[in-house]
Amino acid sequence: MxxxxxxxxxxxxxxxxxxxxxxxxxxxxxxxxxxxxxxxxxxxxxxxxxxxxxxxxxxxxxxxxxxxxxxxxxxxxxxxxxxxxxxxxxxxxxxxxxxxxxxxxxxxxxxxxxxxxxxxxxxxxxxxxxxxxxxxxxxxxxGGCENKNIQYSLPAELEGLGKAGRDLDGIRKCVLHAVYQAQGQGCSAGFIGVGIGGDRASGYELAKQQLFRKVDDINPNQELRELEEYIMENANKLGIGTMGFGGEVTLLGCKAGVMNRLPASFFVSVAYNCWAFRxxxxxxxxxxxxxxxxxxxxxxxxxxxxxxxxxxxxxxxxxxxGAAWADGAAPAEEAAHGSSPREIRLTTPISEEDIRALRVGDVVILSGDLHTGRDALHKYLTDHESPVDLNGAVIYHCGPVMLKDEEGWHVKAAGPTTSIREEPYQGDIIKKFGIRAVIGKGGMGAKTLQALNEHGGVYLNAIGGAAQYYAECIKKVDGVDFMEFGIPEAMWHLTVDGFAAIVTMDAHGNSLHADVEKDSAEKLAQFREAVFK
Known part of the structure; x- marks a missing residue:
């Protein structure tokens, strides 16, 4: 051949x-x-x-x-x-x-x-x-959606849904919980493959194989077809929405397959795939x-x-x-004050005063210097100094695709990575270096939110997977440090213009991600009762 x-x-x-x-x-x-x-x-x-x-x-x-x-x-x-x-x-x-x-x-x-x-x-x-x-x-x-894969061993007690038994209704609860636990961290709206049975390894493989089915195909197994239809109808009622921003569309496809199992084991494996379903x-x-x-x-x-x-x-x-935001789209605090989201243009380095003026829902348009940083860099900065001054700076959770020619490095793709992996480090690094903004996707946790509040910072949610859209905003590669970490994990120093992202965690203790998760948990509880007998 x-x-x-x-x-x-x-x-x-x-x-x-x-x-x-x-x-x-x-x-x-x-x-x-x-x-x-x-x-x-x-x-x-x-x-x-x-x-x-x-x-x-x-x-x-x-x-x-x-x-x-x-x-x-x-x-x-x-x-x-x-x-x-x-x-x-x-x-x-x-x-x-x-x-x-x-x-x-x-x-x-x-x-x-x-x-x-x-x-x-x-x-x-x-x-x-x-x-x-x-x-x-x-x-x-x-990796962002791969990290949201999940496997259940039935029977199990599931948050918000109660007991999931070894039956079709228990499987239904597992799949709904899988969508809930992903929130926006897997770049929703997404697609899921469900593997029922097998052992731990073959169950995950079966789930991933379901992702090769065509989106509009019809499952020949009537019980599985009804399960898929039920999940597609009801998972979107959780209100998680695209990127976890809240909304009507959380899931774009669900496919399920089944294989025999051991009498002692009953696994339900869910392979989560982002909207960039490649x-x-x-x-x-x-x-x-x-x-x-x-x-x-x-x-x-x-x-x-x-x-x-x-x-x-x-x-x-x-x-x-330029878009007018629909009723109910603004966070509760803004809605209570009758204010509408604003467009704020900022140039790095950014002052604490400018950051504390921002609120959840604001659209920030950034220009100036931007520094990428992922897992390896965050771990390094915990115990070492930065090669560049980060006071007033912006860290971008991004592992770009880069190519080098005789003119230097060029950015070929540069969307955000899932931020929650940096939760153990982020608050300490914000305090240590005076970082004013962190860009990523999917939001971060309580420790980072506290640091944003105490030290004057914001979390900006870029659109996950929009790698070409954001690469166009990068006008120049100014340099790179820590190439020994590999291209995705290196610290790239970039000049950007017109880089837009949404404030989803502000310096006043507000988090859109926490609000959406709380709301979706309440909605999840409506699916406790049995549907499939």
Missing amino acids: QRFEDSIYDLIVETSTNLPGDVRRAVAAGRSLEDKATRSGLALTTIAHNIGMAERQISPICQDTGMPTFFIHTPVGGSQLEIKRDIHTAIARATRDGKLRPNSVDSLTGRNSGDNLGEGTPVIHFEQWEEEHVEVRLILKG RQGVLIDAGSGEIREWLYERGTGISVGEDEAAVSAAADEALTG
Whole structure:
């Protein structure tokens, strides 16, 4: 199969940069249900714009290109060793070309391999079949949504839902709880795959395999079909909304599968996937290695609710304060005072006075210096000094996709990462360095909220997955420190202009994330009673 490596490379690029048609239609359907003047409506508009940008620029939809995971069917007699070698070569090539971010990290040393290759990466599952061609399916599932995967062992006592027994109703409660616990940290609105039965390992694999089903397919198992329909109807009643901002659209798809289990074990495994649902597949000629057929409709030219120009204009207007916010979208404090969200333009370094003037709901437009920082940097800064002055600065929870040429470094994708991982460090670092703003997605916890209040800081929620939209706001790469941490974890020093994000945690003790979680917990309780007998 002389063309096999090129075919795998094409599959990787397509999966990373171009959402399939069924996913685009699901996003468009979600947009039609959400008031465009709300925070969730704003987020969905920006998501739609980002999808179009990634397609046009052939750049990653999200900067976290995830763990490349292949499910492959091969004819009897095909060499799996040769297929694996070609996949490794294609992975390394796609990483060099900026279609994948280097994500393979040694679990003991923390060293990034730099080419997405290493022990256990990429993940490749082989199975033989009696067909004459090779089938390859690929999913790029980012770490933010992978971290919201969850597995239940029944019977169990679930928060807000009570006892979940070893029956269909217990499974129903597990799936609803899985959506609830994800909140906005997995870049909702999302898709979930549910694996019922198996052991701990096979249950998770079954759940992830469900994500390869088409969004609009119909489950042939009537009981599972009714379960999927129930979850799709009721999960959105939790009010979590896109990015966890509150709203009508929390879930875009639910697929469930079942396998036998041991008498002593009853596992329900849920694989959560963000809106950037990057999966594709191909049939490959076993003789030449050329692609014969794409397994999912390619998304090129399929709109997400409006024409591209209209989506672009709406996203720009919304994220620069032009959208009117619908009744009930503002936080309780603002609603009580009858005030409307404001657009605030700030340039770094930012004063404490300017920060304390901000309130939850304000749209902040940033210009000036921005410094990226993720897990490795936060751990380092706890015990060391910063290489740059961070007094009045902004830290961006982001691991960008970067390429270097003779002119220097260039940002290819730069959306936010999930912030809650930095909760053990963030408050101490804010106090130590005088940081005024933290940008990320999904919000942070009580320790960070207290530090924002005591030391004068805010948390700004960027739109998760909007890697092309935010990369466009980055005008210059000023330098980098700690490259030994690897490209995603290095501290990149950037100049930005017009970088828009929403205040969701302010210096007055207010947190939109805590409010939405409390509200959704109350709504979750309505699903305690049995539905499936």
